[in-house]
Amino acid sequence: MKAPRTSRTLSLHALLVVVGAVMAVPLLYAVLSGFKSTDQLSRNPVGLPDPWVTSNYTDILGSGGFWRLVGSSTFIAVGTTVLAVAVSALAAFSFARFAFRGREVLFTLFTIGLMFPFAVAALPLFLLLRSMGLLDNPLGVILPQAAFALPMTIVILRGFFREIPAELEEAATLDGCGPLGFFWRVLLPMARPALGTVSVLAVVASWNNFLLPLLVFTDDTWWTVPIGVQQFQGQYSSDTARVFAYLVLAMVPALAFYSVAERQLVGGLTAGATKG
Amino acid sequence: MASTYLPEERSGVGLAAPAPAAGRPPGRARRRAAHHLTAYGLQVPALVLFGTLVLLPLLFALYASFFRWGGFGMPEDAVGGDNFTRLFQDPVFLGDLWRCLVLVLLSLGLQLPFALALAVALDQRLRGRAVYRMLFFAPYVLSEAITGVLFGMLFAPGDGLADHLLGAVGLDGPAGKWFSDPSTVMATLFLVMMWKYFGFHMMLYLAGLQSVPAELTEAALIDGAGPWQRFRHVTLPLLAPTLRISVFLSVIGSVQLFDLVWVITAGGPDHHSETMAVTMFQYGFKRYQVGYASAISVVMFGISLVFALAYQRFVLRRDLAGATTTMRGGGA
Numbered sequence: 001m002k003a004p005r006t007s008r009t010l011s012l013h014a015l016l017v018v019v020g021a022v023m024a025v026p027l028l029y030a031v032l033s034g035f036k037s038t039d040q041l042s043r044n045p046v047g048l049p050d051p052w053v054t055s056n057y058t059d060i061l062g063s064g065g066f067w068r069l070v071g072s073s074t075f076i077a078v079g080t081t082v083l084a085v086a087v088s089a090l091a092a093f094s095f096a097r098f099a100f101r102g103r104e105v106l107f108t109l110f111t112i113g114l115m116f117p118f119a120v121a122a123l124p125l126f127l128l129l130r131s132m133g134l135l136d137n138p139l140g141v142i143l144p145q146a147a148f149a150l151p152m153t154i155v156i157l158r159g160f161f162r163e164i165p166a167e168l169e170e171a172a173t174l175d176g177c178g179p180l181g182f183f184w185r186v187l188l189p190m191a192r193p194a195l196g197t198v199s200v201l202a203v204v205a206s207w208n209n210f211l212l213p214l215l216v217f218t219d220d221t222w223w224t225v226p227i228g229v230q231q232f233q234g235q236y237s238s239d240t241a242r243v244f245a246y247l248v249l250a251m252v253p254a255l256a257f258y259s260v261a262e263r264q265l266v267g268g269l270t271a272g273a274t275k276g
Numbered sequence: 277m278a279s280t281y282l283p284e285e286r287s288g289v290g291l292a293a294p295a296p297a298a299g300r301p302p303g304r305a306r307r308r309a310a311h312h313l314t315a316y317g318l319q320v321p322a323l324v325l326f327g328t329l330v331l332l333p334l335l336f337a338l339y340a341s342f343f344r345w346g347g348f349g350m351p352e353d354a355v356g357g358d359n360f361t362r363l364f365q366d367p368v369f370l371g372d373l374w375r376c377l378v379l380v381l382l383s384l385g386l387q388l389p390f391a392l393a394l395a396v397a398l399d400q401r402l403r404g405r406a407v408y409r410m411l412f413f414a415p416y417v418l419s420e421a422i423t424g425v426l427f428g429m430l431f432a433p434g435d436g437l438a439d440h441l442l443g444a445v446g447l448d449g450p451a452g453k454w455f456s457d458p459s460t461v462m463a464t465l466f467l468v469m470m471w472k473y474f475g476f477h478m479m480l481y482l483a484g485l486q487s488v489p490a491e492l493t494e495a496a497l498i499d500g501a502g503p504w505q506r507f508r509h510v511t512l513p514l515l516a517p518t519l520r521i522s523v524f525l526s527v528i529g530s531v532q533l534f535d536l537v538w539v540i541t542a543g544g545p546d547h548h549s550e551t552m553a554v555t556m557f558q559y560g561f562k563r564y565q566v567g568y569a570s571a572i573s574v575v576m577f578g579i580s581l582v583f584a585l586a587y588q589r590f591v592l593r594r595d596l597a598g599a600t601t602t603m604r605g606g607g608a
Contacts, residue, residue, distance in 0.1 A: 023415065029437050119534050123569050124573070144329045208418070208420065226535075
């Protein structure tokens with residue numbers, strides 16, 4: 001831009017640096033604290049670790065417990081995503097490419113789900129899962145999470161499917177494709193970016209879910225990462241440095257996933273919000 | 277075989293060329309039936325999943341809210357509207373409503389303007405802008421439970437980071453009472469929420485700002501409008517749809533707030549940070565007053581629904597007008 005802007009740009013940078021520091025300090029503090037012993041942490045709370053203690057991190061990584069949480073969380077996230085995306089793709093295809101009686105009513109029904117806080121359904125959902133014998137079963141988390149992911153997934157996929165030109169559909173029909181052939185061979189391959197976006201959203205929502213696994217898993221077999229973190233803190237509350245190390249390791253998968261899927265995540269959230 | 281499996285008039289998009297009116301009535305009727313069958317068939321899995329695990333629980337909560345019920349067997353002891361009468365005399369629940377309102381107002385008054393200011397700042401050419409954007413948004417991808425545990429420790433009494441920092445600059449601060457003092461707990465909670473969520477709203481605004489045509493702001497510049505005028509009269513009106521959605525999401529978020537509070541304070545001290553969802557959890561899962569807890573669920577849903585409908589009716593309609601007209605006259 002222009003030269004007289006320099007002082008404004010400078011103050012802008014100052015503001016951004018301050019905000020950036022406020023955002024980063026809690027995370028950095030947790031990382032550094034994990035490299036101290038709890039004793040060192042209380043003597044030297046804000047300085048750099050001296051000496052650097054790695055045993056907090058290595059102990060956690062060396063124990064099976066942490067990896068089991070990561071395994072459960074991954075399994076549940078993948079299950080939820082596959083189910084939600086598969087089921088939503090069929091419904092979105094129907095909404096986008098078919099004209100049928102009751103279509104708008106049905107679509108409105110799903111969009112109501114967008115404004116439906118999960119906490120509202122938690123209690124009756126728990127009772128339902130209990131009567132279905134799905135407590136302490138990963139399906140007890142996967143199925144409801146997939147159901148709650150449907151509205152957002154359907155809305156985004158429907159929008160994408162509608163934009164595929166009708167000429168393609170006609171060409172596919174001329175080549176002898178039925179509706180399902182068109183869906184499978186033309187629409188889905190073309191919709192790969194949109195499928196990526198909705199999958200990323202479903203993975204993140206599942207990975208971070210707390211209330212549902214808290215209700216469903218009464219024993220630790222299938223505990224997910226957020227539940228594990230809360231339990232670990234309860235168990236080792238006096239060993240502060242170790243809890244910090246545990247927190248940091250628990251954050252790594254989500255942050256790593258964010259750094260590789262930033263575009264899909266941000267694009268999906270903004271699209272989902274503006275289309276919902 | 278006709279040229280398309282879409283029925284007579286138009287495809288779902290309303291773009292497809294009309295199918296040739298060939299085909300005698302019987303064949304056409306059969307094709308039409310097959311078309312509808314496929315269309316409905318594709319909806320079945322989604323409807324089953326959504327119906328049993330989203331709609332059914334909601335209806336059941338509505339039913340159970342009219343009973344005194346411990347959660348085992350079927351509800352039998354019908355008490356009419358007693359649960360709701362009791363709810364609106366319960367000081368804790370009334371407090372929940374008040375705290376929800378406070379969080380909404382704080383969010384509208386502080387968090388969203390802050391997010392907007394940073395979005396405007398990051399919308400310009402600026403060194404390191406991608407890094408800032410990524411950093412500000414990062415907390416959003418962290419689990420609420422993990423965020424809660426982290427801040428519970430940072431604001432811990434005695435040796436938390438917050439007190440050390442304030443001590444280092446010579447301030448007393450709440451000296452470890454951040455989350456344990458009734459007068460500071462909500463403010464501290466709001467700070468954590470802002471840390472976690474403002475980046476999300478900022479991203480929404482950034483996406484909205486991209487759609488403000490540069491020609492418009494340039495035209496205003498040529499007309500002699502200053503930065504504030506350009507923002508106030510060009511950018512802000514064009515950003516209105518995004519702002520409304522962000523307000524909506526912020527309100528829904530406050531209504532259903534659970535994870536953060538449960539992990540950090542569990543509603544304490546003495547209910548001073550309790551939310552509707554926490555109260556519901558306490559009654560439903562700790563005290564086995566499932567009918568009463570269901571009534572709380574119903575009120576939460578009622579608030580969300582009324583707000584969503586009113587919002588859609590009065591505010592979102594203008595924004596969605598374009599989208600809904602293209603959907604009109606679908607099949608029936």
